[in-house]
Amino acid sequence: MESELQELKDMRRRRGSEEPKMDITPMIDVTFLLLIFFIVASRLDPQMVVDLAKAKHGGAIPEKTSAVLVVTQDNPDNPSIFKGASKEVANQITGSPEEQEEAIRAFVDEECSGGKRYVLIKAERGVKYRHMDRIYKAVKQGITDQQIHVAVIEKR
Amino acid sequence: MSESSEEKPFDLTPPKRSREDSLAGDSFAPPPLSQGEDVPSEVPMEAGAETGKKDPILRWKEEPDEADEGHAEVKLGTGKDREALELDMTPMVDVTFLLLIFFMVTASFTLLKTIEQPAPNSEEPSMTTVEEFEDNPDYVLVFIDEFNTYTVVYGDLEEEAPSEQELYVQLREAINGADVQPTKLMVKAHGDASHERVVIAMDAGTDVGLTETEVMLTEQDAL
Numbered sequence: 001m002e003s004e005l006q007e008l009k010d011m012r013r014r015r016g017s018e019e020p021k022m023d024i025t026p027m028i029d030v031t032f033l034l035l036i037f038f039i040v041a042s043r044l045d046p047q048m049v050v051d052l053a054k055a056k057h058g059g060a061i062p063e064k065t066s067a068v069l070v071v072t073q074d075n076p077d078n079p080s081i082f083k084g085a086s087k088e089v090a091n092q093i094t095g096s097p098e099e100q101e102e103a104i105r106a107f108v109d110e111e112c113s114g115g116k117r118y119v120l121i122k123a124e125r126g127v128k129y130r131h132m133d134r135i136y137k138a139v140k141q142g143i144t145d146q147q148i149h150v151a152v153i154e155k156r
Numbered sequence: 157m158s159e160s161s162e163e164k165p166f167d168l169t170p171p172k173r174s175r176e177d178s179l180a181g182d183s184f185a186p187p188p189l190s191q192g193e194d195v196p197s198e199v200p201m202e203a204g205a206e207t208g209k210k211d212p213i214l215r216w217k218e219e220p221d222e223a224d225e226g227h228a229e230v231k232l233g234t235g236k237d238r239e240a241l242e243l244d245m246t247p248m249v250d251v252t253f254l255l256l257i258f259f260m261v262t263a264s265f266t267l268l269k270t271i272e273q274p275a276p277n278s279e280e281p282s283m284t285t286v287e288e289f290e291d292n293p294d295y296v297l298v299f300i301d302e303f304n305t306y307t308v309v310y311g312d313l314e315e316e317a318p319s320e321q322e323l324y325v326q327l328r329e330a331i332n333g334a335d336v337q338p339t340k341l342m343v344k345a346h347g348d349a350s351h352e353r354v355v356i357a358m359d360a361g362t363d364v365g366l367t368e369t370e371v372m373l374t375e376q377d378a379l
Binding site for chain 1: 245273347348349355362
């Protein structure tokens, strides 16, 4: 009888010493899922980085349906203009301002004929408005009913 | 069978027996030892007997742990053994969270925030003069000079706004002091003004309720 009582006490002691453990497996599953999503969805290519102007208001357009131009202020008097979303040298539009405007018009015309609905200009914030105006006018010559959008980043 | 069970063959009550009786009559219990019989000191082994090593499966029967206190309970390992077998996942989870936070912060998605740029009307110089915009109560004029300084013009109001905050203040003053609520913003930017300043002016106009925006390039140093 005493041994049975002792056994019961031992069982209670053993149970009490075991701390309740939380099953963290689902949390790790979700964490890995999110990690993989962000690895796939994010782009760490430094060529994509453009120092955009900040704005509170504005909409969002999908980049897939846009003809993208990148404008950087490497040279304040003659900013670099790139076709496409990255600053690859192969896509740079070179030449005189007139040749650049003609190349922009041809690029936008070709992209819009292919079904693009927007022209997205990713311009660095320090680019002089004189050059931006020149680009806007060249883009306008290449579009029919597409809208011109300027990329910005969220101002908090 | 006891006598009572013979007299009452359908009695369902369990027979009252002592613990010793039940052990003696239990077919699964080992047979009781006779008085002269010795308990074997060693369990005979087949493979381990020659080498002198005991079979590890049988060793627990002979050498019970002190912690067992005589319980005939099979233990596969001590607590320490079990802890050693468990993989510590804490560093992996730490690294995973670190990577997750890094990618969440640095992620740039394909959906970009944009503002619509009003297309320039034509290559030719506009026939509408600045004075006409100044006199039009539907327009608030914001001039950005070559030093990126704003000047807000509306009716009799003409105030410089060197900073972005000042621009918001001046625009709100212009709208609040108006008899007719203006709805359009005309941004007149100097060629040397930065693209960022034009975007800020357009954004400020939207913020104060000027829904339509037009942008004009000028090479004049002043209004």
